[in-house]
Amino acid sequence: MSVFILTTGALIAIVLPLLTGLFIVMCPQKAARVLAIVAGVIATAATLIIWCGLAASPEEALRVSLVTIGKVEVIGFVFDRISVMLAACFVGIGLLITIYTVGYLNEGNREHPDLPRRRFFAAFIVFIGAMAGIVYSSTLVGMLVFFEVTGICSWLLIGYYGNENSERSALKALILTQIGALGLFIAVGYLFAAAGTFEVSAIASLSDFNKAVLLILILIAAWAKSAQLPFYMWLPSAMVAPTPVSAYLHGASMVKVGVAVMARVLAEAGAIPEVVGWVIVVGALATLLFSFFMYLPQKDMKRLLAFSTISQISYMFLGFGFFVFGSDLAFEGSVMHIFNHAFAKTLFFLIAGAFSYTMGTRMFPRLRGVLRKQPLLGVGFAVAALAIAGAPPLNGFFSKFAIFAGSFEAASGNWLLLAIVVVALIETVACFAWFLKWIGWVLPGEPSDEVAAAAPLPKTMGFVFVVLIIFTVVSSFIAAAWLG
Amino acid sequence: MHVSLLMIFLLATPLTASLLMAVLPSRSVSTLVFEALHAVSVLTIVLLAGYLIITVLRGGEPIDTLGGWFYLDALGSVFVFLISALGLLTGWFSLSYLRHDLKAGSIGAVQFKQYYTFFNLFLFTMLLVVLSNNIIMMWISIEATTIVTVFLVGSYQTKLALEAAWKYIVVCTAGVAFGLYGTLLIYANAAEVLLDPAQAVLWTSLVGAAPQFDAMLIQIAFVFAVVGFGTKAGLFPMHTWLPDAHSEAPSPVSALLSGVLIKCAVLVIIRFYIIAVAALGPAFPQLVMLIIGIISVVIASLAVFSSDDLKRKLAYSSVKNIGVVALCLGFGGPLGIAAALLHCVMHGFTKALMFCISGNILMKYGTRSLKKISGIVQVAPTTAVLMIIGLFALSGFPPLAMFIPEVMAFVAGVSAGYVWIVVILGLALALIIAAFMLVVSRSVFRKAPEQLQKKDLGFMILAPEVIMVVVIVWFGVLMPGPLLKGVESATAIVMQQPDQNVLHNDPLLKDFFAAGELSGSNVNE
């Protein structure tokens, strides 16, 4: 019975947004945002019910095969501690951003005054459904399907403003991730050739060699979507998207697709050959250092955030890598970090968007004394920045702590791994200092001209900020309690 | 008995319609008469074809008639389905399109009559191709499709249309002459082996006798056949006629050319492939298909990207997709073959849709140049939505039809150990995606030119396109059981396994097709 509820819930969370997207295209423009929000609310409710359902169930994980040909499962769902939590997070944040968008995409916007076109809500709601699909999928084919769907949605959304620059950036994102997706395409074939099935859980039964090949193939796809080296280029360019889109891309969709897929695959892979761990760890460290040096010179808040996202995702990969070397804590920390970072980064972007909306700029040099003029924005900014930097008691601290604790535990005895952890740790500290510097610049003091002339904050935005600030404080406790 | 008679009727229907139209004078007879005859013809074809296909798939036995000259097995059924379904849809689309052309004055009453006459004759020749069991007739009917369609390509009688028509007929007849040579070599060899020359022309008996054929001769013959019928299918380097002919022809004809005709040529290649595999083993035929396939894919993808003309872009994309079909045949194995067949079907519908849409755009903008087309979403919103879905489908995105054979192709390629070819295929696909997404962002979105009237085309134009979109989504989300069953049986024929359920026995695929159809939500607690 409970499996039935979970399956129905998952289907609602995935299919309802997809259908709504199609429906929005056919409906009058004014109905679009209402439809999107209604679908978002229902989908979020469904993911929460699934979460409760699994919590109430005595089972650790439930599996359902949905589309089968013969006995081969082509598309199926898996409900376990990771998937139910991430789905609720991704879909729920999607809903929050949809609500925020209603306040953002309108004539009052000082940077981009614009009426929302249907295309925006259609693509956005489909995106939300596809994210649920990625997380719940128990087969590589299912992942591939939703992986591709997120590609189209991100393309539509990044190119939303329709100028030469945004078209180019959208295409860059699509093509780079598509090239990465080749890894997943081949992985599908490889798994089928090796195990005769598409189920992710079959990876555990493969030989060491096959397992390593397969995981590295999937890792390539994950790198591409999660904007890691050598595919990172699309993410900074994608900043031309409307800010709510950037928030979703960074917080709870595009870049999280890669890590979510990786988490699912690693969790079910059984004992993993160490070579995979080395590839993951070295890749993560390279990206980490690269992105840190890239974000030092950034003045545009959105570009700074882009590189910060890249480095935060690297922490997650780092955790995955040390999981391969034997630390379950690192893995848990990574999954937790996916969850925590989602709230913090979304908040950060939406704050940046609110700066643009009310003040017409998001350039740091012109932003001073925000706390006095717009206290909610100021608080949000501080909370988000500290959470990203990993300051206690905000959520980022706990997940990073878990990652590092786990990493040290796994690295003990291997000086090379230990060195990697230390370098990463130094990066964290430097990042912390850097964010502290900007907090000190933006928040206190007399408002600068732009800040002083700020328009009032739309109510929908305010609501979203309150919710996100709360979650940025408490999400880590939720995740820790749930993952145990 | 009566079923095989139906096969004759199926062939006779478009032929009779065409002859009737040819006899009627164009000036004194109302255009309505031609339209009515045409409508009756395409509808009858669908009904007859549907009945025949169901009979073949249900009975599991092929039907033949006239001393085995005509033959319909599961493999042929897949293509008969394509011809009849797309014949109906593009035939329907033709009605409004031709009226528009007549009103605009780009064609006269004579060409109007000629169009429907040759359209039906075209359907007849394609049905002849797929129903032939006699390999010589197979060749003759392929040649006949050229002779018939060249008039359709030249419909507009402009300088460019005539040029395209000339190029079409020269390249295709020269190319298909290779097909003749290959066919004759195989026939000559079979006449030696079989003793009864009457049997030596029948494909069904050739397959049985193939293991005794002369290896060198069959190698030459197979290469000739691939070059010959590959010309018609649009494989590189014999594809040069295709972008010209497909872009100059009236849009519904382009839809049939790209959607169906080149697939019929693929069927002939598959028939020869079967013989070659039986005679030589799979290595040589697969190698030939792999080489020609991967080159076609790469060259065509580059051309798709660099072309500025909507219809030429689509035409090159057809070359690319036929290349993918060739690759799938090259990968071999049940999954590869099934992918090739499914790709033919899915691409048929998708490309037919896109060429019809290019017709919408021509009617609205009067140009095919992508530089001059913009803001379709404002000028014709329904067309824009259909076009976006069509381009997504051509780019191979889920949940649209072409995603399924695409994934199967990847799986088949990796399983067969051709990882590098698969990588190249994937990169080519990324290029295609880039090309089509640029069309969407530049031509469908952006701002429309001021002077254009913002009103979508009529119901009769949009309805067949909507149906095609529905089919594309439907096949992509829930592939209908009969289609899967048909493809499985067809795959069994290509694999030459007497067991209809060939995919059940393959070690890799033991369970893959076991149920023969998708089971719905199959919840295991």
Added chain:
Amino acid sequence: MDGYALINILGGLLIITSLMVVLTKTIKRAAYIYGAQALVLVAIFITLGVVTDSSELFKWAGTALLTKVILIPAVVLFGLKKLGGSTVDTTPPRSSIWMIVLVAAEVILSFLAVGGVELPTALEVKPALAISLAHFFIGLTCIISQRNIVKQIFGFCLMENGSHVTLALLAPDAPSLLEIGIATDAIFVVAVMVFFAVRIYKSINTLDTNEIMNLKG
């Protein structure tokens, strides 16, 4: 044995006539030479019929006489009349030397390719078989190298003849229905090609394919 020798010699004659078709300056003359070449073809069929004692081949000879010797040149000449006067191939000719070298190369390659065939019927007539294959390629060469539209039509006919000879050599017992089907098809193709050649000439006033190269293929 003598019969086969004669066939091989006739095969050589086939190559010479086809080369002349390719190289000839005026279209009218090309049509007549093509007719002559078709006569050689008929002779091959008859000789082969006598040698292999196959009655079918005589029927082939009859069809070939009707379609290839009479009808095809007639159709082309009729088309030329419609064009009115422009019977000279005005396009600058390719170097004859090169054409001959090319053809020689094709003949050699065909001999090499046929060398591997071990079909019993093929053993006696291997030279002729190689020549028929070469003949096919000469036709292709004609289509590719010649810029005159009518010459391209003849190119197709030469390819067609090449495959015919191959069939006759390898399967002398083939039912004549086959041959009739193929020959009829060829007539249709030639007729349609001539039809379009006339139409192109009337609308663009040229028979030079270089003048109609606006499409990029």
